[in-house]
Amino acid sequence: MRIIVIEDNELYKNELLQCLEQEESDIEIVGSASNGAEGLALTEKLIRDNLTPDVIFTDVRMPEMDGFEMIEALQRRGISCKIVVTSSCPEFLYAKRAMELGAVDFLVKPLKVYEVRNVLGRLRRELESEKKWKHILNLEYIFLNAMAGKIKDDQQIGDLIKEGYGIAPEERIGVLGIGMSSNYEKYKEQVLQMLKELEIFNQQQDFCAYTIEMYGRQSFVVLFYHMGNEHETYQYLEQTIVPMICNTVRGRVICTWAVSNGFGNMYEAVRELDHAAEWNLILKKGTLICKEKIQKIALYPYKYPVNLEKEAKEALLNKDAKRLKEIFFRYWDYCRELPCTPQEAKEGCIRIALVLIQMAAETGAVQAQRKGQTFLQRISRANGWTDVEEKVDTFFEYLTSKDEAENDMSLLVQKALENIREYYDQGITLEEIAEKLHVTEEYLSTQFRKETGRTFTETIRGYRIERIKELLTATNWKLTKIAELAGYTDPKYMSRVFKEETGMLPLEYRKKNG
Structure with missing residues (x-):
């Protein structure tokens, strides 16, 4: 039980302090003051220091601020303590005023030890009872x-x-x-x-x-x-x-x-x-x-910034992490300037990130997909720009890192992979890529399988399956939208292909990994 004593008469103050110190060990004298103003300041300081007093013994007639004025000031500040008023004047009006202000007792000086002890015993019981209910009333x-x-x-x-x-x-x-x-x-x-x-x-x-x-x-x-x-x-x-x-x-x-x-x-x-x-x-x-x-926000229709995606692709091809980060900042500035909804901003950001992850994975950044998954989830759950910003540097470092295997790949196959990466969701064929690279379809097919260990069709399908996985875990989008972004016109066909590759349907995969 923490106690403050406020008394301008040093003799009475010392007598009360000695009386309190002789009581049970749960008594803690946390301070004393000589007038109401000092008592008020002391109480506020103790509260700031997490030493809120349980009981205040205060005299009535004191210089600067009397005891009643101090009690009123405490009440105006919402400070609630057990107040025991002491006075040398056994006047009824004093006692009445003390009770009106919520004092728990009124003692006449000189104080008697047994009276103080009785008051403390009653207050101890009250405080213990209140403590039992504190968890409910808190x-x-x-x-x-x-x-x-x-x-x-x-x-x-x-x-x-x-x-x-x-x-x-x-x-x-x-x-x-x-x-x-x-x-x-x-x-x-x-x-x-x-x-x-x-x-x-x-x-x-x-x-x-x-x-x-x-x-x-x-x-x-x-x-x-x-x-x-x-x-x-x-x-x-x-x-x-x-x-x-x-x-x-x-x-x-x-x-x-x-x-x-x-x-x-x-x-x-x-x-x-x-x-x-x-x-x-x-x-x-x-x-x-x-x-x-x-x-009250005047929203405008969201338009996906194709120009920023294009710039981001170029920066990734040049392994320019600094440039990627700058483009990323510009994307969020674009969303704020529109402005658009947070969901639209996040979906656009995820779309750009997915494109970059797929590009990086095929150009040798072996950890891009694994780390990209974490980044996509961070975007999806973000409530603030800094939620995403904290992971930007690490994400772009992984995107722009290279695997040794890339150095062993011919320029022809690298160019073929770039075309697959950019157009796999638009139905590009081996014939179209061979024509762009000025080689025969048969030669490109042979070299591609020799250097990558996979056929053209397997590579296209692999891209699409990974894109589906990322969209399933990073977004709440419907299968029709996911199918469209992964290059499938029929979501049912997409689901069948996905099950052949993973052993589970798309929604089962989302439930297990989302």
């Missing part, structure tokens, strides 16, 4: 269960929330999400300190706040209740708190906002936060993303 416990949809119609929990926090079942609750991903461990203490101060020092704002660490999601959630004005709360966060956080965290940080009608609808609000987070791909850092802001 807003973190309530939020996590509400997020999972477990308290949607729980009347008992609703009554406890109303009793403990004054939050009615249908009260509007704001939810601020702060996602930091790989920046979480580096900046979590700084951000948490800012959010805790928002909870304590928000007396100028018309709301109460409560911060929850979401370790698994590498993020924070802040609940806002008793909001006087939702719009003003949002504006305050957007104009003050979010810029502070974004200036503190270098790199990735995503701030989202949603409002729930009570805890019963929190599941829907959290899903809204997750949806809003995807728009960080399109919106700039520092934006407080919410449903209303998304609805």
Whole structure:
């Protein structure tokens, strides 16, 4: 039990401190002060240091700020402690005022040891009883269960929330999400300190706040209740708190906002936060993303940037990883400038990456397909540009690396592979490639099999099967779209060929490997 003593008379202060020190070992004196102003500052400091006092013994008549004024100031700041008021004046009005302010007891000085002991015993029992219910009345416990949809119609929990926090079942609750991903461990203490101060020092704002660490999601959630004005709360966060956080965290940080009608609808609000987070791909850092802001975005029809794909192919042929990265940046700039939806941006990015992976694999980058799979999955799940950016350098290094086997391949076969790679999804034939390379079909077929160990038909089919695998695991696209991108006109025929090669149907493969 942490205790503060606030008393301007040194004799009375020392007597009380000595009395407390003689009590059971669970008593911890965490500080003392000589007036209400000092007591208020001490309490706030202890809370910042995670040493929140359980009990405050305070005199009434003190210089600068008296005990009653201090109690009122604590209440305005939302600070709740057990208050024991002490006074040399046994006046009824003092005792009455103390009870009105929520004090748990009123003791007349000089204090008697048995009176202090009795008060401590009662407070100890109260605190232990409250601790038993704390896991239920704790807003973190309530939020996590509400997020999972477990308290949607729980009347008992609703009554406890109303009793403990004054939050009615249908009260509007704001939810601020702060996602930091790989920046979480580096900046979590700084951000948490800012959010805790928002909870304590928000007396100028018309709301109460409560911060929850979401370790698994590498993020924070802040609940806002008793909001006087939702719009003003949002504006305050957007104009003050979010810029502070974004200036503190270098790199990735995503701030989202949603409002729930009570805890019963929190599941829907959290899903809204997750949806809003995807728009960080399109919106700039520092934006407080919410449903209303998304609805105001003027979207334009997405047009796949064929010119960027062509430039990327040329960069890959020249083994220019730096150029590939620059093209990749330009692609995301293109998506933001349109703007388009996050899903369209990701699908276009996956399409370019797939083309490059297939090219690299056939020109000797033996690890391109394996590493490319990881990169495609990262794009598919991305909520922010930095989710993808973290893997860009490694991905392009693998794309531009060479295998020794490439050096043993003739220029003729390399050119044939380039044509297959570029046109396999458009039905190119051996005859067409032979004509382009000015050799006979029979000669090209013989040399191709001799140097690659595969026939032309096997190579085309291999490309298509790998493309299907990548699209199945990296996207949620339907088989008709996948068939088209892999060079098949009939998805049923594609499924039959796929099963012959892999031993399972496309949807079975997706379920097993997705």
